[in-house]
Amino acid sequence: xxxxxxxxxxxxxxxxxxxxxxxxxxxxxxxxxxxxxxxxxxxxxxxxxxxxxxxxxxxxxxxxxxxxxxxxxxxxxxxxxxxxxxxxxxxxxxxxxxxxxxxxxxxxxxxxxxxxxxxxxxxxxxxxxxxxxxxxxxxxxxxxxxxxxxxxxxxxxxxxxxxxxxxxxxxxxxxxxxxxxxxxxxxxxxxxxxxxxxxxxxxxxxxxxxxxxxxxxxxxxxxxxxxxxxxxxxxxxxxxxxxxxxxxxxxxxxxxxxxxxxxxxxxxxxxxxxxxxxxxxxxxxxxxxxxxxxxxxxxxxxxxxxxxxxxxxxxxxxxxxxxxxxxxxxxxxxxxxxxxxxxxxxxxxxxxxxxxxxxxxxxxxxxxxxxxxx
Numbered sequence: 001x002x003x004x005x006x007x008x009x010x011x012x013x014x015x016x017x018x019x020x021x022x023x024x025x026x027x028x029x030x031x032x033x034x035x036x037x038x039x040x041x042x043x044x045x046x047x048x049x050x051x052x053x054x055x056x057x058x059x060x061x062x063x064x065x066x067x068x069x070x071x072x073x074x075x076x077x078x079x080x081x082x083x084x085x086x087x088x089x090x091x092x093x094x095x096x097x098x099x100x101x102x103x104x105x106x107x108x109x110x111x112x113x114x115x116x117x118x119x120x121x122x123x124x125x126x127x128x129x130x131x132x133x134x135x136x137x138x139x140x141x142x143x144x145x146x147x148x149x150x151x152x153x154x155x156x157x158x159x160x161x162x163x164x165x166x167x168x169x170x171x172x173x174x175x176x177x178x179x180x181x182x183x184x185x186x187x188x189x190x191x192x193x194x195x196x197x198x199x200x201x202x203x204x205x206x207x208x209x210x211x212x213x214x215x216x217x218x219x220x221x222x223x224x225x226x227x228x229x230x231x232x233x234x235x236x237x238x239x240x241x242x243x244x245x246x247x248x249x250x251x252x253x254x255x256x257x258x259x260x261x262x263x264x265x266x267x268x269x270x271x272x273x274x275x276x277x278x279x280x281x282x283x284x285x286x287x288x289x290x291x292x293x294x295x296x297x298x299x300x301x302x303x304x305x306x307x308x309x310x311x312x313x314x315x316x317x318x319x320x321x322x323x324x325x326x327x328x329x330x331x332x333x334x335x336x337x338x339x340x341x342x343x344x345x346x347x348x349x350x351x352x353x354x355x356x357x358x359x360x361x362x363x364x365x366x367x368x369x370x371x372x373x374x
Contacts, residue, residue, distance in 0.1 A: 001351060001352050001353065002031070002352065002353065002355045003030075003031070003349045003352030003353075003354075003355075004030065004031025004355075005030055005031060006027060006030040006031040006032035006182075007031035007032075008031075009027070009031070009032040009033070009090045009091065009182065010032070010033045010035070010088060010089045010090050010091070011024055011027050011028075011032050011033065011034045011035070011089065011090065011091040011092075011093065012034075012035045012037060012085050012086060012089045012091070012092050012093070013034060013035070013036055013037065013066075013092075013093040013094070014037045014073075014092075014093070014094040014095075014096060014101065015036060015037070015043065015093060015094065015095055016038075016043045016044055016045060016095065016096070017043070017044065017045050017058070017095070017167065018045065018058055018062060018139075018164055018167035018168070018171065019095055019123050019167045019168075019170040019171045019174065019198065020093050020094065020095035020121075020123050020171065020174070021036075021043070021045070021059075021062040021063055021171070022062045022167070022168060022171025022172070022174075022175070023093060023121070023123075023171045023172070023174035023175040023178065024036065024066065024093055025061075025062040025063060025064060025065065025066070026171075026172075026175045027091070027175065027178065028064065028065035028066055028357060029064075029065060029345060029354070029356065032091075033067070034065065034066040034067065035066070035067050035069060035085065035089075035365075035369060036063065036066040036067065036068045036069070036360065037069060037070075037071050037073075037082070037085075038068055038069070038070050038071075038362065038363070039070065039071075039072070040070050040072060042070070042362040042363075043059065043063075045058045045059045046059045046362065052335070052340055053335065053336070053338060053340060054336075055335060055336070055359075058164075059359070060333075060335060060340060060342070060359055061342065062171075063359050063360065064333045064356045064357055064358065064359050065356055065357030065358070066357070066359075066360055067360060067364070067365040067368070067369065068360035068361065068362060068363055068364050068365055068366075069363065069365050069366050069369040069370075070362070070363040070366055073104045073106070074104065079104070079105065080374075081369075081370060081373055081374065082106065084373040084374065085369075085373050086106070086111060086115065086118070087115065088373065089118070090117070090118070090119060090182075091118075091119045091120075091121065091178055091181075091182070092108070092111065092118060092119070092120045092121070093120075093121045093123070093174070093178070094108075094120075094121075094122060094123070095122075095123035095124070098122075098124045098125075098127075098128045098133050098134065099128070101122075108120035108122050108193050109193065112191060112193055115191070116190055116191060117185065117189065117190065117191045118191045119178060119181045119182065119185060119191040119192055119194065120191070120192075120193050120194065121174050121177065121178055121181075121194040121195075121196065122193070122194070122195050122196070123170060123174055123196050123197070123198075124137070124195070124196075124197045124198070125137020125141075125142060125197060125198050125199065126145075126197055126198070126199045127195065127197045127199070127200065128195065132145075132199070137166075137198050137199070139164040139165070139166045139167050139198075140160050140166075142166040142198045142199055142202060143160050143161060143165065143166055143202070144160075145199060146166070146199055146202040146203055146206055147206055147209070147210075148160075148161065148165070148166075148202055148205075148206060150219065150222075151206075151209045151219065151220050151222060151228075152222065153222040153224065154222055154223065154224030154225075155222060155224070156222075157222070158222065165202070166198045166201065166202050167198065169198075169201040169202055169204075169205055170196055170197070170198045170201040173196050173200075173201045173204075174194070174196045177194045177196060178194065181194060225245070225316070226283075226287075227247070229280060230247070230248070230249070230276060230280070231248070231276065231279040231280045231283045231286055231287075232246055232247075232248050232257075232279065232283075232286055232287060232290055233245075233246070233247045233248065234246070234287065235316045236287075236290055236291050236294040236295070236302075237291065237294070237295060238294060238295065238297055238298055238299040238301075238302050239295060239296060239297055239298050239299075240298050240299050242299035242315070243315070243316035244294070244299065244302055244303070244306070244313055244314070244315060244316065245313060245314040245315070245316050246290075246306065246311060246312070246313050247312045247313070248311070248312075249312065251268075251275065253310075253311060253312070254268055254273075254279075255268045256309045256310065256311065257309065257311050260305060260308065260309035260311075261293075261302075261305045261306060261309055261311060262290065262293045263293070265289070265292075265293050266286075266289055266290070266293075272285070272286075273286055328343065329343065329344040330342065330343060330344060331343075331344040331354055331356060333356045333357075333358065333359060334357075334358035334359065335358065335359040336359075336361065
């Protein structure tokens with residue numbers, strides 16, 4: 001049985017790259033009809049790579065279940081077709097350059113005046129006002145501007161996050177905001193204008209290091225794969241060269257870890273390690289002592305001890321190991337007449353199954369959309 005709470009909702013998305021396509025993809029997953037508006041050459045994310053049976057990884061991930069229509073929004077015919085689309089839609093999403101839609105005559109403010117029930121969602125890099133409004137906002141650039149790169153890395157070496165986290169966070173913020181707007185419209189009968197920026201999205205996620213800086217006057221140290229504020233919390237190598245991530249969150253765990261896993265080689269009441277603050281202060285020595293013990297045991301034995309004494313741990317997996325992970329839930333999605341595998345929806349609804357629509361070829365629904373909305 002399909003779970004389609006948004007069935008009957010129509011979404012038009014003038015989108016490119018990742019943030020807006022991710023938001024509209026999640027709406028399509030929930031049963032909304034999503035019409036993806038592309039330029040003649042298509043969403044440029046189509047051409048990022050050819051890793052998925054000749055198609056782009058990014059495009060394959062976030063464009064399932066959509067209809068693709070090419071519209072030249074500068075032409076008379078294109079403007080007329082797009083106007084007809086908007087007239088019949090519930091939600092309009094766009095992540096073009098700030099002001100671009102307004103110049104084309106489709107600014108969200110004017111559209112909402114004309115269609116009071118319309119929900120509009122404008123996605124930008126830094127918002128539509130201020131000195132940063134016109135700046136190009138690619139993912140790594142926003143990671144840099146938001147300070148995320150300053151707290152990521154190891155020692156003096158900064159690093160970006162290994163996935164497009166600025167785009168992803170923005171897409172998810174937009175998705176949740178649109179759902180809220182649909183609920184609000186169901187209560188009031190009126191649509192609403194939503195503005196979401198990549199910078200604001202990451203700023204919200206940066207609050208823990210920001211609090212440290214604002215109220216304690218310090219920036220959390222870059223610790224690579226180790227936690228900056230909790231110890232022990234990081235990887236330790238076993239005798240057979242496997243890395244196991246171990247995380248201690250409270251003093252009960254610390255006592256069990258010392259007595260059960262480390263065989264009391266470290267005294268849990270040692271002044272240098274008796275609480276988290278002291279352990280963080282002496283983390284280099286602490287990690288060395290732990291490694292000395294873990295390094296004498298096989299991976300199997302370490303895991304056995306950690307499970308027995310209820311210590312949180314994880315294997316520090318490679319991407320290949322993740323690809324073969326027993327907990328990885330995969331589903332199949334049609335693309336170009338073939339089925340490709342990808343992760344199933346994180347949210348599972350009891351009694352319902354995922355039902356993803358196909359990934360559209362460029363302009364696949366041109367004639368259908370033109371015939372329906374002309």
